[in-house]
Structure formats: C-alpha cells, structure tokens
Amino acid sequence: MKLKLLLFPLLLACALLIVPRAFSQTFVPDLENPEAAVRVVPNPLDIGAPARVAIADPEVLVPPMGLFDNRPVFFFLTRNGWTGLFGADVMLTEGTYPLKINYEKNGEVFESVLDIVLAAKDYGVRVINVPESQVKLSAEDQARAAREKVLVDKALATVSPERLWSGEFLEPVNAQINSSFGRRTRMNGILNPRPHAGADYRAPEGAPVRAPASGRVILTGDHFFAGNSVYIDHGQGLISMYFHLSEILVSDGQMVNKGDEPIALVGKTGRVTGAHLHYGIYLNGARIDPSAFRKLTTTLED
Ligand SMILES: [Zn+2]
Numbered sequence: 001m002k003l004k005l006l007l008f009p010l011l012l013a014c015a016l017l018i019v020p021r022a023f024s025q026t027f028v029p030d031l032e033n034p035e036a037a038v039r040v041v042p043n044p045l046d047i048g049a050p051a052r053v054a055i056a057d058p059e060v061l062v063p064p065m066g067l068f069d070n071r072p073v074f075f076f077l078t079r080n081g082w083t084g085l086f087g088a089d090v091m092l093t094e095g096t097y098p099l100k101i102n103y104e105k106n107g108e109v110f111e112s113v114l115d116i117v118l119a120a121k122d123y124g125v126r127v128i129n130v131p132e133s134q135v136k137l138s139a140e141d142q143a144r145a146a147r148e149k150v151l152v153d154k155a156l157a158t159v160s161p162e163r164l165w166s167g168e169f170l171e172p173v174n175a176q177i178n179s180s181f182g183r184r185t186r187m188n189g190i191l192n193p194r195p196h197a198g199a200d201y202r203a204p205e206g207a208p209v210r211a212p213a214s215g216r217v218i219l220t221g222d223h224f225f226a227g228n229s230v231y232i233d234h235g236q237g238l239i240s241m242y243f244h245l246s247e248i249l250v251s252d253g254q255m256v257n258k259g260d261e262p263i264a265l266v267g268k269t270g271r272v273t274g275a276h277l278h279y280g281i282y283l284n285g286a287r288i289d290p291s292a293f294r295k296l297t298t299t300l301e302d
Contacts, residue, residue: 035110036060038101041299044117048090048182048195049292050283051116052300055103056081064103068116071284073099074236076163079301085238087286087293090182090195094120123182123195130187141224148223155219155231156239156282164235165213166302169294170259172212172242173266173277175203181289197287198241198280201266205275208262209242212294217254217263226278227270230263232256237284244272 036057045051053073055064060082066073068086075084086099101112137145179200185192215234222228228245246267250256256263268275281290 034105034108035112036103036105038112038114040099040114040116043114044119045088046121046289046292047088047092047094047118048121048123048287048289050085050087050288050296052296053084053086053099053101053114054080054082055101057105059105060103062104064101066102067100069097069286071286072159072237073101073284074161074163076236083300085236085283085296087283087288088116088118089286090197090288092118094118121182123180123184125184125186125191126179127186132188135188145224148221148225151219151221152223152231155233156285158218158233158239159237159284160216160233160235162235163238164215164233165238165258167213167258167297167300169212169290169297170210171201171294172240172279173201173203173207173209175201175207175277177291178202178276181291198243198278199290201277201279203266203275203277205246205265205267207266207277209245209264209266209277210259210261211256211263212240212258213297214258215240215256217250217252217256220248220250220252223270225271227272228264228267229270232263239282240290241278241280241282243278243280244268244270244276246275 036055038055040051040053042051063075064082066084073084073086075082095118097116097118099114099116103110177199179196181196181199183196211232213234215232217230218233219231226243228248230242230248230250232240242264244267245264247265250263266275266277279290281288281293
C-alpha cells in the first residue's frame with residue numbers, strides 16, 4: 001500500500017508536537033491509520049476470474065475509483081461499504097499486476113496500489129476435426145463478420161455510470177454447462193489462440209433464456225458466428241451476452257428484469273453444430289468466467 005500524500009499527516013504530526021498538551025488531548029487524529037483499509041477477495045486470482053475490492057470506512061463518502069489492467073474499476077455501496085468489481089481477462093498471463101484505487105477521506109486524496117497475483121489456470125483443450133471447407137470463410141462471409149465485429153465492439157465498450165443490477169446473478173437457462181469457459185480448441189491440428197470466452201449450456205432448442213440480472217438491452221442481431229444474439233448492459237461496464245438463439249424476444253433499448261419473462265429462446269443459429277446457449281460476461285472488456293462471476297455475486301452483501 002502506498003501513501004501518495006504524505007505531506008498532510010507529516011504537517012499534522014509536527015503541529016501536534018508543538019501545540020500545548022491540553023489542546024492535543026482534545027484533538028487526537030488517528031495518525032497511525034490515515035488511510036482507509038482496502039481489501040481484495042480473492043487474491044491470488046485465477047486468470048479469467050473476477051474479484052471484488054472493498055473499502056469499509058464510513059469516512060470515505062464519495063465513490064472511489066480504481067484501475068486494473070488498464071480497465072476502470074467502478075464502486076457501488078453495499079452493506080459492507082464501497083465495493084468494486086474487476087476481472088482478470090482470460091488472455092492475461094500469470095504474474096503480479098497492480099490494482100490502483102483512488103479515494104477521498106477527510107478532504108485528503110489517497111492512492112492505494114495493491115499487488116494482485118494472477119495464477120495460471122488450465123481450462124483444458126478440446127480436439128475437433130472438421131472438413132477444411134467449413135474452416136475457410138468466403139470473402140463475403142469475412143466481410144460480414146468484420147461488419148458485425150464493429151457493432152459488437154461498440155456495444156462492449158458501453159459504460160453506463162449507474163449500476164442496474166443487485167443481488168445474486170441467476171443461471172440464464174435451466175441446463176448443464178457442457179463446454180466451459182476458457183477452454184481452447186485444437187481444430188484440424190491447429191490450436192486456436194483464442195480461448196472460449198463464455199460457457200455453453202446444453203439446452204434444447206426453444207428453452208427459455210432469462211436475464212440473470214436486471215439491465216438494458218444494448219444490441220440484438222443475427223451475426224455470422226454468434227447467430228441470433230442479445231447483449232445486456234448491467235451498468236458500470238458489466239455486459240452479458242447470449243448467442244445461437246432461435247428467437248429474440250426483446251429489442252434494443254429495452255429494460256429487462258432479473259429472472260423475468262424470457263428474453264430469448266435457445267437455438268442453433270450461427271456457426272454451431274447443435275442447439276445450445278452460449279453465455280458470456282465482459283467486465284469493462286475483460287472476458288471472465290460467468291460461473292465464477294455468479295459465485296462472486298453471492299458474496300456481495302447487497
Ligand atoms: Zn460458446
């Protein structure tokens with residue numbers, strides 16, 4: 001932990017040494033602990049996992065602001081004080097990364113820098129072999145995928161200031177995960193460097209998909225790889241996505257409530273071999289494990 005502004009406590013200490021004893025007895029600032037306590041859970045953190053950082057100090061009155069892996073960390077109030085969420089993107093490598101937190105306490109601005117240790121995690125590799133003709137995209141398909149990537153990147157860059165969700169995240173569909181987050185694919189002998197950025201649920205075509213948390217629909221469409229897709233903004237850079245749908249039941253801009261009416265039906269649209277739901281979560285652009293995120297939300301003390 002680093003104290004950015006040493007000047008104020010030093011001046012205060014000097015003042016206390018020279019003021020009359022009677023005055024110092026009525027004015028006793030806590031010089032031992034001018035900074036608020038900042039706590040991160042968990043640390044070490046798996047690559048691809050989310051974490052929470054908490055500042056439980058009643059003297060910190062305005063929301064702190066953080067930065068991890070060049071991504072902002074937004075804070076909201078829970079019963080345990082200020083809480084911020086951040087994620088270790090699935091493409092990061094093991095090592096120590098700084099988490100910087102700026103906050104104001106008693107009129108002073110502090111910066112805490114915490115070492116976050118990222119631990120390697122083996123998410124496994126699946127081997128598949130398909131005809132080469134299915135791997136190569138036509139020029140037309142490549143152009144289409146590129147156009148759709150622009151729309152998706154714009155949606156993923158959404159950062160609405162308000163947190164639109166609370167409490168525990170729900171499962172988006174009533175089914176088991178059959179292809180987990182982080183897994184890499186070796187297709188026709190070539191390892192795809194991009195790991196699976198979501199979890200696949202083995203759900204039958206037509207099964208209802210519900211919003212795991214409240215938010216606003218920011219993008220819907222029929223995309224080359226993802227098929228019929230829905231993107232939900234939950235606020236403060238938290239975005240969830242649902243792919244390969246047979247039907248989309250919401251429209252852009254619509255507010256959705258946690259566990260409410262279905263937002264879509266499971267399908268097999270886009271480049272897939274069978275019906276399933278692909279469910280992904282991005283936290284300020286960091287691709288994180290949706291199952292690990294759901295577990296984290298059960299510990300938030302909202
Ligand atoms: Zn998937």
